[in-house]
Amino acid sequence: MTRQEIPVFKTREENVAYMNATLPIRESFDLIQRDLLIGGRVSSFYYVNGFTSEETMLKIMDALLKVKEEDMPEDIWKFANACIPYIGVDVMFDFDQILKSLLSGETCVFIDGYRACIVIDCRTYPARNVEEPDKDKSLRGSRDGFVETIVYNTAMMRRRIRHPALIMEMMEVGDSSRTDVALCYMGDRADKALLKNVRDKIQSIDTDDLRMNQQSLAECLFKRKWYNPFPKFKFTERPDTASACLLEGKVVILVDNSPSAMILPTSVFDMIEEANDYYFPTLTSVYLKISRTLINLMTIFLTPVFLLFMQNPNWLPKVFAFVAVKDTVNIPLIYQLLMLEVAIDGLRLAALNTPSMLSTPLSVIAGLVMGEFSVESGWFNAEVMLYMAFVAVANYTQPNFELGYALKFMRLALLILTALFNGWGFVMGCVLVVCSICFNKTLSGRSYLHVSLK
Incomplete structure (x- = not known):
């Protein structure tokens, strides 16, 4: 996906004019612009109401209002490092990235005299409690589950795997939605060919949005054949299961706003696994x-x-x-x-x-x-x-919902063929079931019956 890069203008007035022309500041009540005087210079804050931590932002503004005119450095990086007492601070020079950060919940600050934008990550997302998923329960083990916030999900896996080889690459998919997608893997264990294939497929996706989050991504990654109902991906809502798969050398894909992880590669034997198999x-x-x-x-x-x-x-x-x-x-x-x-x-x-x-x-x-x-x-x-x-x-x-319906469709085909052609129909139905499993290819190109030895 190629986007047009528009550099930040020389003056704050030009930057504010561009931001107000691009964003519906007056029409949309949750897009806020506020002008303040920092070190004798006019500054404009942009943020999304509901995504910003008010307590954190108040402390940052209090520190900025105390900056004196003689303390204002000429370099914006020095200002960001010396005058903003916060960890999540970045400087951006491209409006495309600035708009994406703003609409993701970060606060963007334009200061007169600086040809760049200061981006402060003091966002907070509405999120439900981390609790055990209803579908994938375990008699033993942890009682936490993935939620709709991708940062929380990566943190739950990082908590279980304290190894520097755990890599989580962040990408975005969708021209309008610009959905965050995290590609998680163990650098010393994952199949490099599979990893490159998955990364290239995600980066080459040309779509306007991922309206149904993970399911939309799955359909973009693998154009499935409608006549074969067996699922191509394994999904889990448990961070312990996803972490175990990472340690086995598999690749895990997380999508923002989706409380589950997509696991690759997979086979029919992986589909019938559940969390209890790891704890017994x-x-x-x-x-x-x-x-x-x-x-x-x-x-x-x-x-x-x-x-x-x-x-x-x-x-x-x-x-x-x-x-x-x-x-x-x-x-x-x-x-x-x-x-x-x-x-x-x-x-x-x-x-x-x-x-x-x-x-x-x-x-x-x-x-x-x-x-x-x-x-x-x-x-x-x-x-x-x-x-x-x-x-x-x-x-x-x-536990796999799609596999349950795949088995149901195979059963219906067997029933109809047996009713129509009696014994020969039953034989044809059995051949259909075997062929649907044996000739089903996953995203990695492997057979559905492939067994990993890791």
């Missing part, structure tokens, strides 16, 4: 991974296999004869399964949008009406309800 002993974590993998496979194949055997009762082994549908089938099984797939998503959306005080009544109503009454009315068979209930609960055994 090896034997326990391996058992949990195997159990999670088997349950995920069952979510894909349980209902299609059930449908296949119900369409071909003679294929069902005698030892499993009890799974056959005993009651009258009023609606074909495939329609029952598809309706319940949609109904489960409807209940999930209803629970998401239901106020917490009404969640318990909603659960009772859904359990009674969708469960017992729907079977007694003849709409659904009890066996179908049982297997779909297992599938609905099993989807929550893995």
Whole structure:
């Protein structure tokens, strides 16, 4: 992204005229300009109301108002270092960077006689408390989670990795939004080819904004094929998980205003990991991974296999004869399964949008009406309800939301192909699932089944 560089003018009046012509100072109430007399010279302060720490700014202004005319140095750097008792002070000579700093929350000061702008970083962002994320909980370990402020997120990882090799590169993406993006990696462990690929892709992004933050960045980095639903990135809201991935040699991408980290490279085995796998002993974590993998496979194949055997009762082994549908089938099984797939998503959306005080009544109503009454009315068979209930609960055994829907789409394809072409349709569906996983490429160009040995 190339931007036009406009140098700061010679006089304060010219600089103020340019700033007031560029910014809607009069129209926008939160953009503030204030003129003060510092060392006998007229100075103009620009800041965003709501981003500036008032207590810090009052102390800085108090110190500036005490500067005498004979104490004003000729060099602006000497003035910034000697007269401003604050750490976060910089001098800028380009209006593009000045405007970006101002709209990011920093205070910009133009002083008559200086052909530059003093930028004071005394901003404070509205932020929620650092607390454990609801989606990615852990039985052990820390109880903190990423928030929407990128500086807090980098600090939480820096707190865990006190090593000089930890590098966090700051970039910006979007012509209008100019969103801060942090590329985090261990300089002595990260794959240099992958790092260069990711850095070049971020720097070459040509977009007006990242309106949906991390998701918009992911779509700009990797133009996914719509027919393959498996996710290309792993996301986590836990700083301990992100720090562990950094120490494994992976690359972590943070986006301002997004309370999660994007982890690269990734594979299907990384997708099914969760925070508990890092805190339990090896034997326990391996058992949990195997159990999670088997349950995920069952979510894909349980209902299609059930449908296949119900369409071909003679294929069902005698030892499993009890799974056959005993009651009258009023609606074909495939329609029952598809309706319940949609109904489960409807209940999930209803629970998401239901106020917490009404969640318990909603659960009772859904359990009674969708469960017992729907079977007694003849709409659904009890066996179908049982297997779909297992599938609905099993989807929550893995933390990745996108992976859950990818498994759901594979299950739907298997169901439809099995209903249309019977046994051959089931075989075609299995081939489709295997090909979707094996031929899925991540941003690093590696196979989805790649296993890192680090």
